[in-house]
Amino acid sequence: MTLVAALVLLAGLGYGSLLLPMPYLVAAPGVTLNTLGEQEGGEPIIGIEGADDYEHDGSLSMVTVQYAGGPDHRLNLFTLVTAWLSPSQAVLPEELLFPAGRSQEEVAERQTVQMNDSQTDATAAALNQLNIDYEAIPLVAEAVEDMPAEGVVESGDRVLAVDGEPVPTGTSGDDKEQLVGSAFVVEHVGDREVGEPVELLLERDGEETEVELETVEGESGSAAVGILIADDMDFPVDIDISVGEIGGPSAGMMFSLGIIDRLSEESITGGAQVAGSGTITSDGQVGGISGIPQKMVSARRDGAEYFLVAAESCSQVAQSAAYGELDVVRVETLTDAMDALETIREGGDDLPRCE
Incomplete structure (x- = not known):
């Protein structure tokens, strides 16, 4: 009877431990948005006033990561183990997204500010690329x-x-x-x-x-x-970018490319399906971000052929479940991205790839 009671107690403790809330997050593939496309109401994601704008085939999609967990909604061990075994998900320490002392509301506000700043920098970088003064x-x-x-x-x-x-x-x-x-x-x-x-x-x-x-x-x-x-x-051109509740700075490069395409008479993709992720500075420097493995899965799931990634993020590429299914192009500047798109548009294969 003592042995049976001990086994029951151990089983109960084991089961209970699976339900304990843990300070970890689960990162999963999120939504993709074609910056050349439209919002649900039919309005363009990139709205332009004060200049001629154009619509072209192809796509220049920003990609996202969907996070579960956080200080107010912690996940249990069973959920974390399940995610850890998934080829398309990742388990991350909570403090990577929620530094100590910051609430989820504060983090969300910060991500909104980063999104707004990235849109401003993306506009500046695009206008620089197009030789438009501001x-x-x-x-x-x-x-x-x-x-x-x-x-x-x-x-x-x-x-x-x-x-x-x-x-x-x-x-x-x-x-x-x-x-x-x-x-x-x-x-x-x-x-x-x-x-x-x-x-x-x-x-x-x-x-x-x-x-x-x-x-x-x-x-x-x-x-x-x-x-x-x-x-x-x-700016001499009014550019309004609307992506709903998505936050963070990682779509900057794709915003810049989307703006350039909308302001160019000729398509910069040549009809190709292109996705990517990377921050942007006003002078066109592309910066690395996290979540590339999940973002590549999102891109491939939604039909992308090419994935533009900041050189700083190349080390993450081989970790993706979509590795080998996308043509991953390494870029350091907006000019690099434009050069790569020109090669794609002309049917070339001499692209700078992540090693």
Whole structure:
């Protein structure tokens, strides 16, 4: 009877452990949205006013990852083991998406901000690629606590010059490499030895003021003063991107390509079914993101032939259940992506692929 009772107790404990909530997430293939397509109500995902726009065959799809779990909805061990055994899902530590001390609502708000910022940067990058000029005015969003800029700069300050060198605000279509606005400020502040001071000319309430700040080591290891800075963009074309409740910055590259296609008389895909994922900066740099294995499954499921991926994310490609079923193209810049699409459009095979 003691043995039977012990076995029953062990079985109960084992079963109960399967139902215990665990601090892990499950990542699964999510939805795909063709940036050249329409929303449910018939409106284009990329709406354009103030310029001629065109509709073409083919697709340039952004792809997503669907996450289950989180601090408020933790999954049990049985669900996690099932996901771990699935070839198309992944089990991840909860803190990767929900840092300690942040609620799910705060994370969702942050992802919304990232999505909005990515759309602005995607528009800027696309206009640069098309040689269309615009203005980017660098404004201080806030000063970071316990950093040199705290108490010296204020939200809304416009940065006019760095070390006496005026900040360019107007882009030049003939020079895509020219840094303007906040990109110029960040580059020139960081381009010095840590500890070396920097002089900033600011405009505040219509008056100019010059400040000198000591630099410290920033998160990237370069010199920093603790200013969060963003550009007030003035575009000559009104571009509205609508993707519902999807958040995060990873669709930036595909937004840029979608905008370029809509503003181009000729299709940039040649009718091919293309998907991809990667962040974008206003000067066209494509950055890596997580979730590539699941996003590749989403892309293949919905008919993509090619998948554009940031070079930084190439290490994830072989982990996908769709590995070998998609032609995966490695890109580092928006120009790389455009060159790859030209090769695809012309029927070539000389594409830069993830090794």
